[in-house]
Amino acid sequence: MPARDLTIGFDADDTLWHNENVFADMHARFGALLAHHHDAATVERELLATELRNLEIYGYGVKSFTLSAIETAIHLSSGQISAAEVQHLIDLGRGMLVHPVELLDGVAETLAGLTAAGAHRLLVITKGDLRDQQSKLDRSGLAGHFKEVEIVAEKDASAYAAILRRHGIAPQNFLMVGNSMKSDILPVLALGGAAAHVPYPLMWLHEQTAEVPPAGGRYFELKSLHDLPAVVARWAAG
Amino acid sequence: MPARDLTIGFDADDTLWHNENVFADMHARFGALLAHHHDAATVERELLATELRNLEIYGYGVKSFTLSAIETAIHLSSGQISAAEVQHLIDLGRGMLVHPVELLDGVAETLAGLTAAGAHRLLVITKGDLRDQQSKLDRSGLAGHFKEVEIVAEKDASAYAAILRRHGIAPQNFLMVGNSMKSDILPVLALGGAAAHVPYPLMWLHEQTAEVPPAGGRYFELKSLHDLPAVVARWAAG
Numbered sequence A, B: 001m002p003a004r005d006l007t008i009g010f011d012a013d014d015t016l017w018h019n020e021n022v023f024a025d026m027h028a029r030f031g032a033l034l035a036h037h038h039d040a041a042t043v044e045r046e047l048l049a050t051e052l053r054n055l056e057i058y059g060y061g062v063k064s065f066t067l068s069a070i071e072t073a074i075h076l077s078s079g080q081i082s083a084a085e086v087q088h089l090i091d092l093g094r095g096m097l098v099h100p101v102e103l104l105d106g107v108a109e110t111l112a113g114l115t116a117a118g119a120h121r122l123l124v125i126t127k128g129d130l131r132d133q134q135s136k137l138d139r140s141g142l143a144g145h146f147k148e149v150e151i152v153a154e155k156d157a158s159a160y161a162a163i164l165r166r167h168g169i170a171p172q173n174f175l176m177v178g179n180s181m182k183s184d185i186l187p188v189l190a191l192g193g194a195a196a197h198v199p200y201p202l203m204w205l206h207e208q209t210a211e212v213p214p215a216g217g218r219y220f221e222l223k224s225l226h227d228l229p230a231v232v233a234r235w236a237a238g
Helices: A020-033 A040-058 A062-076 A083-097 A107-117 A130-140 A157-167 A181-191 A225-237 B020-033 B040-058 B062-076 B083-097 B107-117 B130-140 B157-167 B181-191 B225-237
Strands: A007-010 A121-127 A148-152 A174-178 A194-197 A219-221 B007-010 B121-127 B148-152 B174-178 B194-197 B219-221
Touching: A020 A040, A020 A062, A020 A083, A040 A062, A040 B083, A040 B130, A062 A083, A062 B062, A062 B083, A083 B040, A083 B062, A083 B083, A107 A121, A107 A225, A121 A157, A130 A148, A130 B040, A148 A157, A157 A181, A174 A181, A174 A225, A181 A194, A194 A225, A219 A225, B020 B040, B020 B062, B020 B083, B040 B062, B062 B083, B107 B121, B107 B225, B121 B157, B130 B148, B148 B157, B157 B181, B174 B181, B174 B225, B181 B194, B194 B225, B219 B225
Parallel strands: A007 A121, A007 A174, A121 A148, A174 A194, A194 A219, B007 B121, B007 B174, B121 B148, B174 B194, B194 B219
Antiparallel strands: none
């Protein structure tokens, strides 16, 4: 048991379970639907542009994606898309919402080990759609490992600061684990916390960043969650 | 300053600001759009049925409503609805998301008074869409009155219990204010808290309940938020 009262926050999508592959599959089906109107690259570019334009009022998640996909399909088909095709997009979106939750490598064992050790408080900190994220956590079988689940509209420094304040956590006693430099790593390092980056093979363009985090012993690179216990031990001893 | 450390929770939609009138307006426009296919009562019944069927996977909020409206329109038009009409529904939904926030009678003065008195901690506890609810709170100008904002997927007894536990609030020191018997009043009374009901003229069928809350001095009926300070004083003295 370490002397410090340490908390580990986990991102959910593409950190605990696969998510971006489900979106990538949806993008491929969407491209196929519009293949007789435009080439795949144009479809992909227009869909991303619509998503980003709608982000401020729709926020993240599958319902936002579905609405943006319908709007893009109407636009790219010059209003020729049929009601049946719109219904097909709605059905694809619904399929994403009930898609089985597939855990990433090392997640189940690592969380079980950390929970059994009982030395640290574990949180989920995710953005997206409230209902969808809670449903995925329920279906993941992982919920019992976490003391709290925080679902926020945007994962920036002020959102993390509010969470740490609410739970009475000092930044130097907080380690965030996630796949997104932009959402999981940089804002936590900026607050004085520690962060462990676990890259996921796919990443939504909106989440990509070229920035390199500052050094200083508070930043860790993991290959998978299998590497986390060693990093936690190093961090806890630091 | 009362001896007890008291917390007052406020529902948001149709308690702090108008909401159901925006949905009612959208329903009327939706009925008009499908008037050449079906009478208004049929449209209304089918739309509600679609919303309830989708509630478990979509949750509450405007994006869920928009997707259910599109699906209902496709179904009721036997697939004849045009892409332009689908786009019209998407535009109506977007309009709801950026609709000006119109405060209910007595809200601004009552919250200002309670905040100035400084005797009680004020929370917002609302369900719905994360991004939409936060945006409405920001636009309302009321955010500064509240210590915390809790946006949950469903307002049932277990959700309230989790909130009270997280903030270290004993149920007997908690008063919930809201327009929905089902979501604001009954679950809080069941936990041993107090609840003040402020009816709103319109109510979504899904929120309606015929149940009468148990007596016992923990239930109050308000005409508007103007009545709240007197009720709080009575409750705090109790």
